[in-house]
Amino acid sequence: MSDRTERPTADEPNATTGTTGPVETTSSGAVRIDKSAEAPADRDTPLLEVRDLQVEFRTREGVARAVNGVNYSVNAGETLAVLGESGSGKSVTAQAIMGILDTPPGHIAGGEIRFRGEDLLTLSEDKRRAIRGDRIAMIFQDALSSLNPVLSVGYQLGEMFRVHRGASRREARERAVDLMERVRIPAARERVNDYPHQFSGGMRQRIMIAMALALEPDLIIADEPTTALDVTVQAQVMELLAELQREFHMGLILITHDLGVVADVADRIAVMYAGRIVETAPVKELYAAPAHPYTKGLLESIPRLDHKGKELYAIQGLPPSLTALPSGCSFHPRCPLSTERSTTERPPLHPVLDASEAPVAGRGSACHYWKETLHG
Amino acid sequence: MAETAREPILEVRHLVKHFPLTRGVLFKRQVGAVKAVDDISFELFRGETLGIVGESGCGKSTVAKLLMNLEQPTSGEILYKGEDITKLSGRALKAVRRNIQMVFQDPYTSLNPRMTVGDIIGEPFEIHPEAAPKGDRRAKVRELLDVVGLNPEYINRYPHQFSGGQRQRIGIARGLALNPEIIICDEPVSALDVSVQAQVINLMERLQDEFELSYLFIAHDLSIVRHISDRVGVMYLGRMAEIGTDREIYEHPTHPYTQALLSAVPVPDPEARDRRERIILHGDVPSPANPPSGCRFRTRCWKAEQRCADETPLLAVPEVLRDAEGPVRHPSACHFAEERTVVPA
Numbered sequence: 001m002s003d004r005t006e007r008p009t010a011d012e013p014n015a016t017t018g019t020t021g022p023v024e025t026t027s028s029g030a031v032r033i034d035k036s037a038e039a040p041a042d043r044d045t046p047l048l049e050v051r052d053l054q055v056e057f058r059t060r061e062g063v064a065r066a067v068n069g070v071n072y073s074v075n076a077g078e079t080l081a082v083l084g085e086s087g088s089g090k091s092v093t094a095q096a097i098m099g100i101l102d103t104p105p106g107h108i109a110g111g112e113i114r115f116r117g118e119d120l121l122t123l124s125e126d127k128r129r130a131i132r133g134d135r136i137a138m139i140f141q142d143a144l145s146s147l148n149p150v151l152s153v154g155y156q157l158g159e160m161f162r163v164h165r166g167a168s169r170r171e172a173r174e175r176a177v178d179l180m181e182r183v184r185i186p187a188a189r190e191r192v193n194d195y196p197h198q199f200s201g202g203m204r205q206r207i208m209i210a211m212a213l214a215l216e217p218d219l220i221i222a223d224e225p226t227t228a229l230d231v232t233v234q235a236q237v238m239e240l241l242a243e244l245q246r247e248f249h250m251g252l253i254l255i256t257h258d259l260g261v262v263a264d265v266a267d268r269i270a271v272m273y274a275g276r277i278v279e280t281a282p283v284k285e286l287y288a289a290p291a292h293p294y295t296k297g298l299l300e301s302i303p304r305l306d307h308k309g310k311e312l313y314a315i316q317g318l319p320p321s322l323t324a325l326p327s328g329c330s331f332h333p334r335c336p337l338s339t340e341r342s343t344t345e346r347p348p349l350h351p352v353l354d355a356s357e358a359p360v361a362g363r364g365s366a367c368h369y370w371k372e373t374l375h376g
Numbered sequence: 377m378a379e380t381a382r383e384p385i386l387e388v389r390h391l392v393k394h395f396p397l398t399r400g401v402l403f404k405r406q407v408g409a410v411k412a413v414d415d416i417s418f419e420l421f422r423g424e425t426l427g428i429v430g431e432s433g434c435g436k437s438t439v440a441k442l443l444m445n446l447e448q449p450t451s452g453e454i455l456y457k458g459e460d461i462t463k464l465s466g467r468a469l470k471a472v473r474r475n476i477q478m479v480f481q482d483p484y485t486s487l488n489p490r491m492t493v494g495d496i497i498g499e500p501f502e503i504h505p506e507a508a509p510k511g512d513r514r515a516k517v518r519e520l521l522d523v524v525g526l527n528p529e530y531i532n533r534y535p536h537q538f539s540g541g542q543r544q545r546i547g548i549a550r551g552l553a554l555n556p557e558i559i560i561c562d563e564p565v566s567a568l569d570v571s572v573q574a575q576v577i578n579l580m581e582r583l584q585d586e587f588e589l590s591y592l593f594i595a596h597d598l599s600i601v602r603h604i605s606d607r608v609g610v611m612y613l614g615r616m617a618e619i620g621t622d623r624e625i626y627e628h629p630t631h632p633y634t635q636a637l638l639s640a641v642p643v644p645d646p647e648a649r650d651r652r653e654r655i656i657l658h659g660d661v662p663s664p665a666n667p668p669s670g671c672r673f674r675t676r677c678w679k680a681e682q683r684c685a686d687e688t689p690l691l692a693v694p695e696v697l698r699d700a701e702g703p704v705r706h707p708s709a710c711h712f713a714e715e716r717t718v719v720p721a
C-alpha cells in the first residue's frame with residue numbers, strides 16, 4: 001500500500017476523480033453532498049454560467065491574457081460546443097471551471113463561475129473538491145496520459161466510489177464493472193483488472209467517459225474527446241456520449257476545433273478567438289449564416305467531403321500572441337472587413353437581429369460589422 | 377491532370393513489409409510478424425496527386441517509408457521510371473533519392489532546433505553538391521523561402537521562432553530544395569490549426585502546378601484528401617481496399633469499409649445531421665500481427681460470409697460491376713461490392 005505514494009502521477013491532481021495523488025483513506029477528500037439536501041435549482045438559473053471570466057498567465061515574455069472576459073452558460077440536457085483554435089482560451093476556460101488551472105503561472109484575474117447559482121471561485125478547496133468529479137466531471141483528449149498506467153482500470157474507476165461515496169473495495173469493483181458495461185466495453189468482468197495499456201485507444205476513451213459518468217454528474221466538460229481517435233472509432237464514441245447525455249439529462253460542454261463534430265452533436269456554439277467569444281449562436285443558424293468574419297472564414301476554409309471545390313479560402317496571417325493582443329478587435333489584423341474603428345474600439349457582443357429587426361434568441365457577434373457579415 | 381500525364385513515374389508492385397516479432401534475447405527466434413504492408417500495388421502518374429487514406433495502423437506511413445527507401449521491403453518492387461529502387465545502392469540510389477523527397481507530419485519535431493532555417497533548407501545541398509554550387513546556396517535558400525511564402529530575411533532564424541504553419545512551410549521548402557519530381561507527404565497538415573491548414577494546402581497546390589510535382593498525399597482527413605487528390609486509395613490493415621478517382625471513391629464507393637469510413641466523417645452541416653446515413657462499425661481494427669484470414673475487413677463487415685474468410689478478394693473491378701458503366705466501375709477488393717451513396721450531395 002505504501003508504495004502507492006511512489007506512483008508517477010502522485011503529485012499531480014487527478015482531475016477526473018477529484019482526488020489528489022494517493023488515496024490515503026476513503027474519508028480524505030470526501031465532503032459528501034446529500035442530494036436531497038441540495039437547494040432546489042431555480043428553473044431560470046442555468047446549470048453553469050461563466051461571467052466575464054479572465055485568466056492570465058505570467059510568462060517570461062510578460063502577462064499572457066489567455067481568457068479575456070468570457071461569458072457563456074449551459075443548461076441541463078444541453079450541449080454547448082466551444083470552438084476555437086489552439087491558444088484561443090477554450091481549454092483554459094474549462095480548466096478554470098474544473099478548478100484545475102496550474103497556479104502559478106496561471107491565475108484567475110476576475111469574473112464568476114456560477115454552478116447552480118453558486119460562485120465556484122469563492123468556495124473553499126474542500127467544497128470545490130466535492131463538486132469536482134462528483135457534480136462536474138471532465139473528459140480529456142488523451143486517455144493514455146490521463147489514466148494512471150500502474151493501476152488497473154477497475155481500481156481507477158472504483159476510486160470514484162471509494163473517495164466520493166465511501167464505498168468498500170468490493171462494492172467499488174462491482175460498480176466499476178457496471179460502468180464498463182454501460183460504456184459497452186466487451187467482457188467487462190474479465191477486463192476490469194487490466195491496465196490502461198491493454199486497451200485500444202477507443203476503449204481507453206470509453207473508460208474516461210465511464211469515469212466521468214461514474215457519479216452521474218450534472219455537467220460534463222469534454223475537451224477534444226475524440227481528436228486522438230480514428231474516424232470510425234470517433235463516431236462510436238460520440239454516439240455513446242450523446243446517448244448517455246440524453247439518458248442522464250446532463251449538460252455537456254464540448255470543446256473542439258472540429259467544425260464537423262460540432263455540427264453533428266451540438267445545440268449551441270460559442271466561437272472563441274484570442275481569449276474572447278466572438279460569436280455565439282444556435283448551431284443551425286451559425287452554419288447557415290455566420291455573423292462574425294472569423295467564423296465565416298473558418299467555415300469557408302475547410303474542404304468539403306461532398307464536393308471537390310476550388311481553391312480554399314484561407315484566413316490571412318496568424319493568431320495573435322497572447323502577450324501582445326492587438327488593440328480594438330483582436331481579429332482586425334486578419335479581417336477583410338477591418339476599418340479604422342476596428343483598430344481602436346473593441347466590439348462588444350452585439351445581439352444579432354433578423355430581417356424584421358428582432359433579436360435572434362441566443363445569437364451574438366462581437367463584430368462592428370456583423371450585419372454586413374451576416375448578409376454579405 | 378493533363379492528358380499527356382499518363383505515364384507512371386512511380387509503380388509499386390506487390391509491395392510487402394513484414395516486421396519480425398522476436399522472442400528471447402540470446403537465442404532470438406521469430407515468433408511472428410507484423411504485416412504492416414501486405415501486397416500493395418499502385419501507380420503514381422506525373423503531375424498528379426494520389427491520396428492514401430486509412431486509419432492508424434493501416435500501413436500508410438510504412439508505405440511512405442518504403443517509397444523513400446528508408447525501409448527495405450520484405451518483397452515486391454518499387455519502380456521509379458522503370459527501375460526498381462529497392463535493389464539500388466550507392467551512387468544510383470543517391471541519384472534516385474534526389475528526385476523523391478518527403479514532407480513530414482510534425483513540424484515541431486522534424487526540424488532540428490539547433491540549426492538555422494538557412495541551414496535546414498540548405499542541408500540537402502550538402503548531400504547533393506551538384507544541385508547548387510557552393511557560392512549560390514544562400515541565394516537559393518532565400519529563393520526557396522520566398523517560394524513558400526516566408527520572408528527571405530528570416531534565413532538566420534531558428535525553428536522555435538516560427539509558428540506551426542510557418543514551420544511546415546520550412547519543411548516544404550526543404551523538400552523542394554533539390555527540385556524533386558515526387559514529394560511524399562505524410563499527414564502534412566494534421567498538426568495545424570484549421571485556418572492555417574488552408575494556407576498550407578493552397579501553397580502545396582500552387583507549388584504542384586509551378587514545379588509539375590507528383591504528390592503521394594497520406595492523410596486520415598478524408599475531406600482534405602478529396603480536396604487535393606486526383607485519385608484516392610483506401611487502405612485497411614496493410615491492404616488496399618479500393619482505389620479510384622476522387623469522384624469514384626467519394627460518390628460511388630463500392631467497398632463496405634470505404635462506405636463506413638465516409639459515413640463516419642463529421643460533416644460541417646447541421647442540416648445534414650438527421651438525413652445522413654451513418655454506418656457505425658463495431659469493434660476495433662484487428663492486430664496486424666494476427667490479421668483475419670481472407671478479407672481483412674470481414675470481422676467488422678456487415679456483409680461477411682464464409683467466402684470472405686476462405687478467399688482473399690483481389691483489388692480489381694469486381695465481377696458484378698464488370699458490365700457497369702461510369703464511375704461505379706473501379707477496383708474494389710470485395711466479393712460483394714455494391715454501390716452505396718453515403719455522402720449526401
